[in-house]
Amino acid sequence: MNTAGLSLSDAPPFRTIYPFFIAAALFGSLSFVALAFTTDINRYDPHIVGSIHLFTIGFLLNATLGSLTQMLPVVGGVKIESPKIIKFSFFAFSASAVLFFAGFVFYRPLLGIAGLLILCAAVMFFGMLLINIFSKKEVISQTLKGMRAAIIVGVFAILLGLHLLASHAIGLLSESHAKFTQIHILLAVFGFFGTLIISVAHQVLPMFYVSPEFPKFCRAWPIIISIASTALFIPATSNIAIFVIWTSFVAFAIVALKKIKERKRLMSDASLRLWQTGLVSLIIGLALWAYSLFFELKKAEFLFVLFFGLGFLGSIVKAMINKIVPFLAWFHLTSMGKWDAPSVREMISDKDASIELWLHWSSLALFGAFVILEPLFQFACIFAAASFAVLLKNIIGVLIIFKRESKSVPTA
Numbered sequence: 377m378n379t380a381g382l383s384l385s386d387a388p389p390f391r392t393i394y395p396f397f398i399a400a401a402l403f404g405s406l407s408f409v410a411l412a413f414t415t416d417i418n419r420y421d422p423h424i425v426g427s428i429h430l431f432t433i434g435f436l437l438n439a440t441l442g443s444l445t446q447m448l449p450v451v452g453g454v455k456i457e458s459p460k461i462i463k464f465s466f467f468a469f470s471a472s473a474v475l476f477f478a479g480f481v482f483y484r485p486l487l488g489i490a491g492l493l494i495l496c497a498a499v500m501f502f503g504m505l506l507i508n509i510f511s512k513k514e515v516i517s518q519t520l521k522g523m524r525a526a527i528i529v530g531v532f533a534i535l536l537g538l539h540l541l542a543s544h545a546i547g548l549l550s551e552s553h554a555k556f557t558q559i560h561i562l563l564a565v566f567g568f569f570g571t572l573i574i575s576v577a578h579q580v581l582p583m584f585y586v587s588p589e590f591p592k593f594c595r596a597w598p599i600i601i602s603i604a605s606t607a608l609f610i611p612a613t614s615n616i617a618i619f620v621i622w623t624s625f626v627a628f629a630i631v632a633l634k635k636i637k638e639r640k641r642l643m644s645d646a647s648l649r650l651w652q653t654g655l656v657s658l659i660i661g662l663a664l665w666a667y668s669l670f671f672e673l674k675k676a677e678f679l680f681v682l683f684f685g686l687g688f689l690g691s692i693v694k695a696m697i698n699k700i701v702p703f704l705a706w707f708h709l710t711s712m713g714k715w716d717a718p719s720v721r722e723m724i725s726d727k728d729a730s731i732e733l734w735l736h737w738s739s740l741a742l743f744g745a746f747v748i749l750e751p752l753f754q755f756a757c758i759f760a761a762a763s764f765a766v767l768l769k770n771i772i773g774v775l776i777i778f779k780r781e782s783k784s785v786p787t788a
Contacts, residue, residue: 390708390778392462396442397697397771399470403434404690404764408739410477412757417750419677426480431685433495434473435764436569439693441465441502443576444523446700461501468498479541488541496534503527522575522598529567529605536560559608566621567605569689571598574628576696581632584699585648587639594631597624622662629658645721646729650695653737657687675747682743686760691736694767698729701771705778717781723774732770735763 407430414423445462472491479488537560543553575598581587601624607617633655636648661683668676702723709717742756 390704392459393442393446393704394701394771394775395466396438396445397701398768398775399466400435400438400442400693400697401764401768401771403430403438403470403473405761405768407431407435408757408761408764410481412754412761417678417753419681422480422483426477428681428685429476429480430473431690432564433469433476433491436689436693437469437473437495438466439697440569440572441469443696443700444572446704465498465502468494472498485541489538492534492538492541496538499527499531499534503531518595519575519579522571522578522595525598525602526568526571526575529563529571529602532606533560533563533568536563562608562618562621563605565684565689566625567602570625571601571605573689573692574598574601577628577632580696580699581635581639581651584703585636585639585651586641587635590631590635594628597628600624622666625658626662629655629662645726646733647695647698649733650691650698650736653740654688654691654695657683657691657740661688679747682740686743687740694732694736694763697767697771698724698732702774705774709778709781712782714781714784718777723777724770728766728770728773732763732766735759735766739763 407427410430411424411427414421414427417424419425441462472495475487475491475494479485479491536556540553540556540560578590578594582589601621604617604620604624607613610617633652636652636655661680664673664676664679664683667673668680673679699720702720705723706717706720739756739760742752742759746752746756
């Protein structure tokens with residue numbers, strides 16, 4: 377493991393981090409359990425919209441905030457000394473995911489608005505905390521710059537979502553509602569989550585898999601994507617913005633796969649295969665997206681959600697959780713003087729990680745086959761929910777090991 381250039385002494389306590397990842401895995405599983413009960417499979421079905429936001433807010437945002445809370449001090453050497461804001465953000469994300477789901481499934485827009493307002497408050501407080509940190513730091517790394525750009529775009533995505541929910545609440549859907557919905561999706565998927573993954577990949581791939589550093593020109597991707605994302609609001613530049621976003625993500629996927637292939641540590645594990653699954657899914661999704669812009673594609677919107685949501689974002693976020701959680705547990709145990717602490721690979725065994733991986737692959741295959749055989753949809757949901765359940769089990773297993781080993785830490 378390559379930890380050069382990391383401020384490991386600034387890493388937050390393990391107890392601060394693991395609740396985010398437990399909640400993320402739990403909501404990931406619940407989102408597909410809920411999705412299995414849908415009867416009308418289209419993007420406007422309230423049940424599907426609610427389930428998707430259980431996934432995006434409950435799984436992706438919890439995992440993202442947990443990763444940011446861990447990565448900012450370690451990568452940038454910035455200390456997050458506001459535990460109350462971190463705790464509030466954690467509870468706010470979980471509460472807003474539940475309220476958002478209930479608001480759509482039972483068509484109570486006010487519940488969704490309440491959830492989104494809570495989410496806005498959490499993002500605002502956390503964003504102000506980050507702005508304060510960045511303003512005091514003289515030198516900001518490229519990873520931090522990318523994170524900052526992603527957070528700015530994320531705020532736009534949330535505000536636009538608030539507007540869309542308010543339109544439902546008052547029963548006034550304008551002609552631009554569908555267009556704003558599309559922009560909201562692109563801002564969230566590419567501008568926020570995608571930009572964060574690109575920013576973190578520059579640090580995570582060399583650190584955990586000993587891959588070569590990304591070329592210098594790759595550092596511009598997060599800024600370019602964030603600028604292009606905001607240009608989506610302008611009709612005259614929206615098509616150019618989509619082309620820039622598309623090109624940037626294709627380039628990222630190709631370069632990242634190349635760096636993984638050139639890694640110095642050739643040994644492979646489930647988390648690495650999840651990275652490769654995510655990057656290949658991104659390329660397939662981008663190819664299908666481009667095709668759908670010019671030709672008719674059956675279930676194009678569903679394929680977009682499959683390859684970008686579960687395939688790209690789901691795979692890579694899972695991969696990072698499988699590395700970050702055991703690494704933090706091992707690091708904090710050794711920091712306490714437990715020199716014989718279980719290794720990262722011992723915290724989550726290859727067998728347990730492989731079970732999660734195969735369930736994940738099976739769900740992707742079944743969702744893909746659903747395009748031809750619709751009865752497979754519920755089976756795909758079950759396999760996806762099971763893969764997140766195994767992820768939850770693995771995280772809890774790390775926590776049990778950490779608590780057991782910490783009891784035998786030698787006292788001074």
